[in-house]
Amino acid sequence: MTSDFNLDLQIACTGHDLPEQQAMEHWLQATLSGLRERAEVTVRIVERDESRQLNHQYRHKDSATNVLSFPADLPAELDIPLLGDLVICAPVVNEEARQQDKTREAHWAHMLVHGTLHLLGYDHINDTEADIMEQLETDILTKLGFPPPYDA
Numbered sequence: 001m002t003s004d005f006n007l008d009l010q011i012a013c014t015g016h017d018l019p020e021q022q023a024m025e026h027w028l029q030a031t032l033s034g035l036r037e038r039a040e041v042t043v044r045i046v047e048r049d050e051s052r053q054l055n056h057q058y059r060h061k062d063s064a065t066n067v068l069s070f071p072a073d074l075p076a077e078l079d080i081p082l083l084g085d086l087v088i089c090a091p092v093v094n095e096e097a098r099q100q101d102k103t104r105e106a107h108w109a110h111m112l113v114h115g116t117l118h119l120l121g122y123d124h125i126n127d128t129e130a131d132i133m134e135q136l137e138t139d140i141l142t143k144l145g146f147p148p149p150y151d152a
Contacts, residue, residue, distance in 0.1 A: 004038040016090035031116040038081035051089035069118035086115040106146045
């Protein structure tokens with residue numbers, strides 16, 4: 001586990017079945033373990049409208065999406081553990097869990113792991129990067145007791 005970790009959780013939606021903050025912290029720490037000793041992450045849980053607006057503004061896609069990652073862009077000389085921000089759209093994640101026949105908890109864990117790996121610089125733009133990132137996600141999630149996220 002990371003020795004110095006802080007989660008700033010912002011809930012900007014209502015009426016959704018959300019994981020407990022303690023579970024989210026556990027999933028984030030499992031992702032950061034061995035990759036980052038100190039980290040501060042903001043997770044903002046939103047409705048479709050905010051997700052769609054941010055996805056349009058930053059990715060030029062006019063739809064809500066499950067998770068958006070905004071890595072911190074700080075000068076190297078600053079010794080601040082800020083890793084970045086994740087914006088998770090609760091209705092999209094819960095709907096995807098139902099559509100993919102996954103437990104809500106497993107899919108939320110996957111979205112937090114996936115988004116945090118993006119904050120750490122991992123991506124899935126090409127097949128090689130996707131293979132590396134997907135294997136890391138699978139390793140982390142199975143260690144947490146969840147099924148592999150990419151099994152059909």
